[in-house]
Amino acid sequence: MTKPAKRGAAAQSALPAQFQNWFAARGWSPRAHQLALLDLAQKSQSALLIAPTGAGKTLAGFLPSLVEISQRKGKSQGLHTLYISPLKALAVDVARNLDVPAAEMSLSVRIETRTGDTSTAKRQRQRRDPPDILLTTPEQLSLLLGSADAQALFGSLKRIIFDELHAIVASKRGDLLALDYAHLRHIAPGLTAIGLSATVRAPDALREWLGTRAQPAALVTAPAGALPQVTMLDTRERLPWSGHGAAYAIGEVYDMIKSAKMALVFVNTRAQAEAVFQQLWHVNEDGLPIALHHGSLDASQRRRVEEAMAASKLKAVVCTSTLDLGIDWGDVDLVITVGAPKGSSRLLQRIGRSNHRLDEPSRACLVPSNRFEVLECHAAIEAVAEGAQDTPAVHGGALDVLCQHILGMACAGPFLADDLYAQICNAAPYAGLTRETFDAALMFVANGGYALKSYDRFAKIRLMPDGRWRVANGKVVQSWRMNVGTIVESDMLKVRLVRGGGKAALAGAGRPRGTLYAPAKIAGASTAAYTGALTRGGRVLGQIEEYFLEMLAPGDTFLFGGEILSLVGIVENEAHVARAQSDAPKVPSYAGGKFPLSTYLAARVRRLLASPKLWKALPPQVVEWLKLQQQKSILPPASKLLIETFARGGRHYLVAYPFEGRLAHQTLGMLLTRRLERWGLKPLGFVANEYALAIWSLEDVGAAATSGALSMSKLFAQDMLGDDLEEWLQESALMKRTFRSCAVISGLIERRFPGKSKSGRQVTISTDLVYDVLRRHEPDHILLRAARDDAMTGLLDLGRLADMLGRIEGRLIHKHLARISPLAVPIMLEIGREPVYGEAQDEILADAAQTLLDEARSS
């Protein structure tokens, strides 16, 4: 965990001899930041440690606790230190690593983990007889706090350690953790905290999160390691105009893997992971052990890959953000990211996965998947060289999480509203919570919080004569316990293999042999022999989003777990699949990038594009492309919005280049088409990618703008965020999805559990219908407010769109062109590839009705 430090023995007086000797025996000496944390802890001050990977961060966090526990006289006095990790696997990993120094120093300390996997017997024992140090996850902490014995369990708590704090604060999980932390501070007034974080853009926000606004936690910064060596693939191939994969460069990626000890190949989505994995497999002449790792795969398969990694049995792992965080999986010396990294902090974090040694630079190579991404990769490499960070800002606390927490607190015991309100305001994200909003959340928990007070008699929590709120009955507690947490997966269906259907696609004949660490191979021949009727007998391969399966008809083939599968049918909450014979999946499962381009990188890309002086470092094909754009149209200036219009194939196109990420562009596209339609310009559709947006119409928007019949500045005016937005939100499928997750987190409806099947129809409640009813009758209801807040940052990215519209006001450049511009080519190529959102729904029905007409005519 700690490597030899260059500096000599400093003022180590705080460190007991036992510890000094241990360091010395290993030829180490404690690092400055480790001693600084120890010093602060002894002064009972909270601290934030910002350190790069490999700096002995974990030991630094635990050192104060280990020292205190070692100096303790007599028996254990209950729980001393609580460690919270965003990943279950990380908690387990850290516990293992902590056991080593504890054993070597013969410390009498009990270190235990508590996760969803911990046995009931052990959980009960932990409550009765807690360990000195407990390592757990935010959800488990919530559950512990929502029980009657929380006071007894945590009353003795001295210290709390938050690992990977940067990865958790800017999320609903972070909100829940902040609320629980505020409650812990109430139970254990002397509690001090240590936050461990990678480098972030705004450390002060984290310091306030740990301490208070008036008294933020102290900041300790470990020296940065050697600068990472990040390069962009200098491809021999022709760079694609659009798309999201690395098929064009797969040979070069393969060569890099071959020359590395172990490589991690990061991609942004599960579907990309599947595609890259399959492509690598096709070129795997040498039979290299290459594995696949993503969140949808069955947990046992993921463990298998992780173990193989730790044992250095693999040459490469194709993975998604599931491997982003700090687990030390072995000897990775090269990180390859396919597709642009979307943010410099994300890139730094991923680079940190290679070479956990401070003195050696990490190596990373970016493989852009299209020409625009070349610009983005270039911007990201520069940002990394400058150490520039763009981690998301800590935001205001989510209201649905607040509702969940209030019920949890009632489950722990009766409370006075005034006390709970004061306590909640101590949680950083809720510092600005008004009493009015708190009361609305309280009433929501009690009886739904509707203006029409008809549910009082069914209330979940009730106000007692003594002025305290008490939970109505045990069922309420039980239901809360089942629904704790803020992670609402989009509905997932289990993928079950029910028929062999021939040989596994990837292990089939004619393919290179090698070790394939994917379900296809691990499954072996045992399932291949399975034939016969559709039954539940098959093996579960993992889980897949319901919305993806909605697009498939039985017989359609798709990629999952490294194989080509064909859908047999959907039975309750399981998708039954068979192995398919085909070479290529029929349905490409790419559904856009998961992470939007960060505003920071977007600004850099705009700057790069606008300044030909900076193009020296770009590949010649890209420079040529940009020069052509310069000739045929104009390069988008850094601080203005370029809009091009041109006609093509009987349609009129409008292409804008805001560089604000797909989500904001999609929302903008919805709003612009509405407006164009109202103005009689007959828009037909639009498509958005990370960089640009194209709208096509029957009428010539460009000519209308040139003649003055239409005003571009009016078209892009900020007031589209008023009525147009309202009208659209009403029917937006994205908004309904957002509402659904708020309804689950707040406890309005119960979570659907995989495996707990719908017993007959109508047991599940359609939150879409609830949304419609609520919007109509109580548009200010707290749940709609929660959904709206989410939309601002989440699926609709309204906040960013609003910023952009403000920025470009009076700064539009319109080019009416005779034909398509070079810069417009990538977005034009995406037309027809993208899925449709809400707007076009009736179109689908009309189209389907036409089939019926055609059928009638032909018969």
Added chain:
Amino acid sequence: MLRKHSSTRPALRDRLVAGATLRAPPAAPITVAQEIFIADVSGALWHEGTRTLVVSDLHLEKASSFAKRGIFLPPYDTAMTLARLAQVALRFQPARIIALGDSFHDREGAGRLSPEDRASLHQLQKGREWIWVAGNHDPDAPQDVGGLYCDFYELGGVILRHEPTGAPAELAGHLHPVARVTAPAGSVRRRCFISDDQRCILPAFGALAGGLNILDAAYDGLLQAPVLHVLGRNRVYSVPVTRCVPD
């Protein structure tokens, strides 16, 4: 993002037609055992010959039924369903309204009606015949809500009952049919009528009534070569089953 211009035309036409005659927007005629019905975009079925309006599965007081279990759905579903029904009644001016079963979400539902909702229901019943057909959620006559109560009803040789049996000349509800219709561009899930020339199953009319995909096994054997009449925003689209997928 396909948004063919044609799709916006019917909407405009609807408004014009509706404004001119207060009559239903383009709706789909359905012939069941030689009787002609109109599948309305609201989900109601209209029989011009007897000036009868049929609605199924109102599920009134569904939200309050869930509230008993601590699931506080917005308590406005009954008001919303009745208001929608009032709008349809205004358009058609029916002589008779038939609620085809599961009119209340549970046996005590009628008793939980708020005074306001009870009043709107009375208003709706004024000057016309009102029939409650029994459903599995409301197998007994609801108390103090007016109207006649029966197990099934016969209209011009067609039998109206809650649960479809597959017999010829039958109108039913119960299953809450919805269709997920696909196009290369994506799919959309909507309530629908499902019919052949002898039978029709009505969509649920209630604001909070969910739906069951028409490809579910529950529909097996109930209809012969059915056609769907899918409720769009402003009109009904007749769609072949071949364009539908499971949920």
